[in-house]
Each structure stands twice: as C-alpha cells, then as structure tokens.
Amino acid sequence: MRQSEILTIIIDRIARLNEQLPEEERLNLTAETALWGGESGLDSLSLINLIVEIEEALQTRLGLRIEILEAGVMQDGAPQFATAEDLSRWIFERIKK
C-alpha cells in the first residue's frame, strides 16, 4: 500500500463533493487542495460529508478502517490535515503503526 493510493481516494471524494457545490466554489483536485483552515472554502457540512465518504472509500476500496472524525479534525486548528496531501500522509502514518 502506498500513500499515493490514499491520496487518490481523497481526491476522488473531493471530486464527488464538488457535485454539491456551485461551479465557482468547487475545489481543485490536487494534493495541495486546502481542506481545513483559512485557505479552505469548506464549511462544517461539507467537511463532515467529505470525511465520512473518505472513511467509507478507504474501507471498501483498501480494506482500511480509519477513524478520521475521532482524531478531532472538526475542531479548529488541525494543521495535520490542512491539505489533501497532509491528510493522506496522516492516514498512511496511522496504517504503518
């Protein structure tokens, strides 16, 4: 398992989230896409939808059970998840443990 596979899933879920958003609010589909913090345009509703979808996709596609929500990501100041890349790295580190 590589971190890039996890990143692919995250970006794929971001693409799905974009379907809910008007064109001008849609996120870029890159590793640098901001998910949290000032750079991100996501509100709490989008965030919760995205997290749960990522968790489900990790489970069904890679057989991974990761609790992202329990890691406190909905609180302010979660720098380890600032971007899609950051989140994929965090998940990858958790798997390795």
Added chain:
Amino acid sequence: MKLTLVSDFNVGTLGRFLNAQEKDLQPEIAPFNQARQTIENLIDGGDQDAASFIWAQPQTLFSGFAEALSLKPYNSEEILAEVDDFAGAVVRLAKRQKFCLVASWALPVGFRGYGILDWRPEIGLASLLARMNLRLAEIVSTAPNTFVLDSSRWTAVTANPAPPKLWFAAKLPYGAEVFKAASLDVLHAARAAAGRAKKIILLDLDNTLWGGIVGETGWQSLRLGGHDHVGEAFTAFQKTLKSLTRRGVQLAIVSKNDERVALEAIGKNPEMILRKEDFAGWRINWRDKAENIADLLDELRLGVDSAVFIDDNPAERDRVKTSFPTLAVPEWPADPALYERTLQEMGFFDSSAVSEEDRTRTSMYAAERERRAVKSAFATADQWLAGLKTRVQVEPVCQTSLPRVAQLFNKTNQLNLSTRRLSAPEIEAWGANADRKLLTFSVSDKFGDMGLCGVIGLEREGTTARLVDFILSCRAMGRRLEEAMIHAAVDWARASSSVKLIARYHPTPRNSPTLEKLRSLGAREAEDHLFVWDCGRPYPAPQAVELIRPQTMSE
C-alpha cells in the same frame, strides 16, 4: 423560483445539490424540525410563484407512529387520522403555491420491526407505513399541483445510504448519494410542473436500438432478441421505449445509415419491437447528426429543449451536446445490459398529467406524416385543406379537458398570445369569473383525431371584449384553425354585446409566429401590438373547416 425545503433533519446537502444544478431554483431551508409549523406559516403567507418540498420522517410528524416504531401496539385508524390532517394541510398549502412535493415515508434504514410479521396488518410497521403512504397519496392527488415523490428510489442508489456517523455528527440521515438522487427527482418534478418535460427521444440505430451495424451485416444478422443475452438486452430496451410512447413521449431516429436498409430492418426483423409507426419521424442518411436533428425537430415543430438524444457513440453525443446545449444528452453506458435501466431511471419525461391525447400521440404523428404526404400531391394549399375534411369541436373548458388545457398553456410557445404560464387550478379560477370565457378547439380530419389543439381566453370589460389567450398547438398551425378561433372569439364578443374585440400581443423569444399570424387575421393594428376586430359584423368562419359548437357562444 423559491423552493422551501421543509424537513425535520438537516437538508443542507440537498439544498446544495439543487443550487448546483439549477440556477433558476432558489432553495430555502425552513427552520429545522418544525415541519408542521412551517407548512401552516407557508399557507398563511401564500406565494403563487413559490413551491415547497416536504421531506420529513413519519415518527416526527405523527406521535402515533413514533410510538409504533418503538414496537408498542398501535391503533392504525388513529394514526391514519393524523395522516389525514397532515395531508389536508399539504392540500391547503398547494392551493397557495405553484406546486408542492412530498417525499413518501420510509422506515429507518435497516429497521426490521417485527421481522417476518412486519407486513401483517395491525401488527407490523411496514404494513402500517404502506397504508399511511397510500392515504397520503390519495388525499394529495385531489390537488393537481401536488406530487408524492418515491423516496425509496433515492436510498436504493447506494449500498450504504445511511452511514450512522452522519446522523450522530450532523443530523444527516443519509449520505450525499441519496440527497443527490433526491435532488434530481425534485428538479424533474419542478420542470414537469413548469411544463418543461422532455417530449421526444432521438435514437441512433446501430448498437443503440440493436446490436451490430445493419449496413454491414444485413438485418438478418442483427443481435436482437433470440437466445442471446445481448440481443435480449436490446429487446428489453425497445420495450421500455415503446412503453414511454404510452405516456406521450415520442420516438424518432437520427442515424447515419442507408435509409432503405435501415427501414427494411425495422420492417422485416421479426425481433423488432419498434416498427415504423412507432416513430414520429426520422433522418437516416450520412449527414451530420446535429444538422439532421435541427431539420427533424423543425419538421415535427418541437424545440431542441424538448428532446433527449441517445447514441452509443460518445463522439456523436459530444457533437450534439456541443451543438445544442439545451438538448439533453445523457451519458450512455457501454454495456447494452444497462440500457433498459438507464432509460427507466431517467426523469426527463416526468409530467404533471397524462391525458388520453398523450397516450395516442404517436398515432397522431403517424397521421400527420400521411397528411404531409397528401399535401405534396395537391397543387394548392387550399385544395389540400379542403381535402382534409377538417372538423373543429368548440367547447367551454371543463374538468375533463382542464389537464390538457393546462398543458397547452404551459408548453405552447410559437402560437401563444400572452404566454401566461398557469396551473390547472389557476386556469379554472380565472375562468370562473362571469365576465370571462375559456373555449377549447378539438380537431379531427380524415386521417384521425388530433385532439384538443387550441384554447382561447376571453374577457369582457364594459363594451369591449378582450382576447387574453390565443393558443394553438404547433402541429395544428397553418390549417385555418387560427381563423376558426378568431371567428369563435368574435362570435362570443358579439353575443356579449361588445362593440369590439381587442388582443394585445406580448412578445417572447419564441412567439413571433403569433405576431405574424395576427397581422393576417383581418384585424386593425391600432397601435404597436394591439389588434382590434370590429364586432359590428361577424368574422367569417374558414370554409375549409367544419365548426361544431354550442348554440350560442355565450353559453
């Protein structure tokens, strides 16, 4: 148009999907968990340009059902009485708005209730909920602008429709896929209520209606029906297409093929479900499909925004999509086994009513093809018209004709004087005034019945009669029916002692043929777009048309 989303759970995701897909719709989320209060407030407010979508859980709406859900014994009549009360409120709301949508009720995902007893009357929850849904549907069906949407379709789109974490974290009972499916149904319903349902499917032939390329293999070797899973898939697809024609959806062919070879296949292959008479028209040649589509829709007098294009070839789909942004070009699966389901799941054809005319429209188009063939054999238009033996029945609008009249009000563009978009209840209310009259024109000729094709709305103001609505289906244009309608209008004006009949043309991007026609109907154009007929003498009925009408037009 404002669409209020009334719910007892978080419908923010639904609102976003609606917003993202339809700019003309302004979803507004009502206060959370106050469904019944919101409905009453909307009734009090009353906005004929607004609509509502109510999606609430039955255990929140009905205390009796909440108790039943906890597996306490229930009294079904008491619960149904609660449903009656709620449904009555929805009907009252519908009278105050453009339209109202209600999602059918569902048990919580995964809930087994009484297990194998859950369908046992007076015991099970599935049995109870089915009765509640039926009762809701029966009561709201009394309001022609209210529709129950089947929520079970939305939860069926995904293997995990209700991730529990979403509910506990954000009061979202469903995942995004469910809300997306719901938003599509809501949009289809909104379009249907606005008279914008699609009317025709334009179909490719090779590998779309049958497997194989008929020009290469001949009709005998096409994969269609038989004991062949691919052939059976195409047959199933054709059967579903045929069933849609019974709802009033038309079929047409746009194919790059030799016409003779293709029509021979349609006529001779014994496994064909669809035959020539099932198609309103075709363009089978080697020309560009976009050009063919424009030409065919012009012949059938349909706008591009009324059509759906189905083709297995992505390049052709792209060509058509690029040429006609408002023509629906759905993504089409590569596997024919998925054709039938993909078609069945399309909501493009949802309409707010189904009339007898809808069911026979295919035969009307076939008859129209014969009329055109006969026309080409006559030297002059008048000779052709006389040969058609056209009869026009003129009648006041009634309950039976009201759905078709509403259809004409909302779907007719080219020959439409005022382009008033009114619902059936609004039309009925308008015509109830003693100084007003709504007359319908039903047409038949030697080739068959064309159905109810025209409507006029008249209003008396002192000694002046006003032609408020002058609407004629495009398939009936150019047959002197316009003259017949003005004859009837002047007749009514004279019978109600008016000295003149006036009509003001309201221009839209698509009704310029109305202005052209008004200028040819013997009126005086008193000022720009204002037409006047003198009621001092009758307006002659066209000779080519036999008019059948009430004793006096004031009846």
